[in-house]
Amino acid sequence: MRSRSERRLQLIDATIRCIAQHGLSATTMQLVTREAGLSLGIANLHFQSKENLLAETLRHVTREYNDGLLAILTPENSTSDGCLADTLERLLDFQLSHGVTQRQKMAVWFAYYGEASARPIYQKICSSSDRLSMQKVEELFAAIVNEGEYKDRDPQQLATGYLALIDGLWLSLLVAPRVLTKARGKDVARAYLQQAFPKHLN
Amino acid sequence: MRSRSERRLQLIDATIRCIAQHGLSATTMQLVTREAGLSLGIANLHFQSKENLLAETLRHVTREYNDGLLAILTPENSTSDGCLADTLERLLDFQLSHGVTQRQKMAVWFAYYGEASARPIYQKICSSSDRLSMQKVEELFAAIVNEGEYKDRDPQQLATGYLALIDGLWLSLLVAPRVLTKARGKDVARAYLQQAFPKHLN
């Protein structure tokens, strides 16, 4: 017998693997609990319902990504041990890192996005995560525009474009991994940032 | 009594509305046939199975988009009645036009993308559509790079970035329409093209 939080994490991990392998619509309680090596009823004991398990799984993936992003983009970190150019570089590295761009995570991410327009609970989790990314990246870009004295550049517009570009690259990596490699995706994103902030990226 | 092709289109349209409103996983044969104002058994009569109906619906949406894209990007059109700059402008207008960016269409698009990594048939349809877009946009960009004598610009990389940006903007328009408007999305995409081809966009 394990603690409550251990079992919850075990089930969420199993749910992620199931969604990545079988898709959201084919993910059943049987599949998840078997993947976790547990009995059928256990998921309802810890999560009350399937709907709640799926929502908690989305929250888990979202939180994991946001934590990584905040570790880079919170002011105390980005101003203390490095210049803005370094922060930009670390942001790029993170968003196209192995941990973030592994098939399993991206498949889960887009599976929920696909259902988000019909399910308010998913919509809420996804959009609030997006809002946080947008806010933080916009702050960074504003600081860079200020520091580099870039004329006629709108930080908000650049941030919107950059985040959309990253989302689009993730989608390409997921759907057509043979056409677009991670390294090439990173080159594309880097080129965008170089055009925007030529003084801050070599 | 209607002809076979009329009924098929009627059912596909109903399927699109159901997916947009209820999501792919909650789209049942009951829902689709009721939405179409027909009886339950009719969908199996015309499409054999639900799986086939869903695949045909994806093909229909994909074909519609590709037709619009090809009308702009086939050589005979783009070279006869306009310069490359006009073609670029028309491409931008099309990809962020009302017809393409309406919620209904985008919701369907991303619903299938979300399941694509688990369903080979969706994967195939999506990726072959993506490949076509990529090829055509790359051809256009290569011609523009050549005409404008842009140095150190890789048409393939620019096309990858541009299409990823468009995908990302669509996703933002779908999930957070209040944060990003269509007009602003167009501005962002235009800014990308202006940076890439300053001589071809005012």
Place this chain on the structure above:
DNA sequence: CCACTATGAATGAACGTTCATTTATAGATT
């Protein structure tokens, strides 16, 4: 001994599919 965790057979609702039946259309026959 009590409270908590875990099991998996049982349950009922919902689903895709089938098919006997009905309805509509077009061509042939009188």
Place this chain on the structure above:
DNA sequence: AATCTATAAATGAACGTTCATTCATAGTGG
């Protein structure tokens, strides 16, 4: 023109399956 016949389209009740959820029972730690 009117009637009959053949073919296809359309219906929806019924069927078998699958699913999430429940719960009686068993196991475990304090």
